[in-house]
Amino acid sequence: xxxxxxxxxxxxxxxxxxxxxxxxxxxxxxxxxxxxxxxxxxxxxxxxxxxxxxxxxxxxxxxxxxxxxxxxxxxxxxxxxxxxxxxxxxxxxxxxxxxxxxxxxxxxxxxxxxxxxxxxxxxxxxxxxxxxxxxxxxxxxxxxxxxxxxxxxxxxxxxxx
Amino acid sequence: xxxxxxxxxxxxxxxxxxxxxxxxxxxxxxxxxxxxxxxxxxxxxxxxxxxxxxxxxxxxxxxxxxxxxxxxxxxxxxxxxxxxxxxxxxxxxxxxxxxxxxxxxxxxxxxxxxxxxxxxxxxxx
Numbered sequence: 001x002x003x004x005x006x007x008x009x010x011x012x013x014x015x016x017x018x019x020x021x022x023x024x025x026x027x028x029x030x031x032x033x034x035x036x037x038x039x040x041x042x043x044x045x046x047x048x049x050x051x052x053x054x055x056x057x058x059x060x061x062x063x064x065x066x067x068x069x070x071x072x073x074x075x076x077x078x079x080x081x082x083x084x085x086x087x088x089x090x091x092x093x094x095x096x097x098x099x100x101x102x103x104x105x106x107x108x109x110x111x112x113x114x115x116x117x118x119x120x121x122x123x124x125x126x127x128x129x130x131x132x133x134x135x136x137x138x139x140x141x142x143x144x145x146x147x148x149x150x151x152x153x154x155x156x157x158x159x160x161x
Numbered sequence: 162x163x164x165x166x167x168x169x170x171x172x173x174x175x176x177x178x179x180x181x182x183x184x185x186x187x188x189x190x191x192x193x194x195x196x197x198x199x200x201x202x203x204x205x206x207x208x209x210x211x212x213x214x215x216x217x218x219x220x221x222x223x224x225x226x227x228x229x230x231x232x233x234x235x236x237x238x239x240x241x242x243x244x245x246x247x248x249x250x251x252x253x254x255x256x257x258x259x260x261x262x263x264x265x266x267x268x269x270x271x272x273x274x275x276x277x278x279x280x281x282x283x284x285x286x
Contacts, residue, residue: 018269019177073176082173089171089218090268093247097267104256105248109170109220 004099005124008137011094012055015087016130020069024128024135031056031127031136034116040136041084042117043092044108048100051141055088056117061133078112085110091137163190164208168201168215168227169245174268178214178245185276198222202230205237212282217246217257225257232261243282245270 009026016022032038033056040056057065059080066083088110096105119125119138126137165182169175175194182190193210195201199221201213213231217224224244231237241263246253249267257265263282266274 015269018271019173069173070176071180073180075172075176077172079173082171086171086173090247093218093249093268097248097250097253101250102252103250104253105250107218107248109218 002124004095004139004141005126007095007098008053008091008124008139009126009128011091011098012087012126012128012135012137014094015090016065016135019087019090020065020083020130022065022068022130022132024130027127027129027134029127031125031134033119033136033138036115038116039080039084039112039114040117041081041088041110041112043088043110045092045096045141046106046108047096048103048105049096049141051139053088053092053095054117054138054140055084055091055135056138057084057135058133061130061135064132065130065135081112085112095139163187163212164210165190165192165212165214166201166204166210167192167194168196168198168213168219168224169194170196170216170219172196174216181270181272181275184272185279187279196220198224198227198230201227205240209237209240212241212243212279214243214245217244217248217253225260228257228260228262241282243278245278 037058038056039059042054045051062080066079069083070079092107120140124139128135167175167178195204197219215224243264244257244262245266247268254265264278266278
């Protein structure tokens, strides 16, 4: 697996476990980003990497995950939107902070969307199963980013087997 | 009883922090919540909290801007601040501490990590 995707998977796994108490299983199949029932949240990666991170899932998958995260304390906000937005924020921050521990990560604010999501041709993607359905992760890095120059820190050495 | 101000644009993150504070032994605190740094400064006109727990990445005024505003205000510069963010590399954590944060915490956090951070920040200053 691509080194950045390895970090993305670890970050998603930790966030899902901590926020929604949901373990995940990696799937080798592509995620269906054209599903009309999809809801998603995306966030800009500003530095040290530039690009966009997207997290999405069918509404029927997000609802039980969000319910577990909120634990019955929804405060009137759209629970699914709040859940996905917090998740994408956490995963984006974690990816950058873990890849570049000696630098300061900068990300934008989550943007929520519903329906099919166009996928850039060069996008890196993950599809995971979380018991209640599938969750997709897209990483659309700006093409000029030299992935091979990502420093191979001790942290990465520990995380990548 | 402590007065705690949670500053985060995510309603879910605020709820998680509220729940976590209760689990960490601060359940009897008066907890106020606002969605960004500007709203936090406004809220502090109504009373200076014992502790501000702020995200970094927020609209209007982010956590770093809030920290700087607090340290520049004679009335508020003694307020203890815990910064809690997903974008928390060691480099960023060091700079936020140098700007006056009492402790930093990486999202997502465990109750144990929150307790440690609270001990750090409430034991500081």
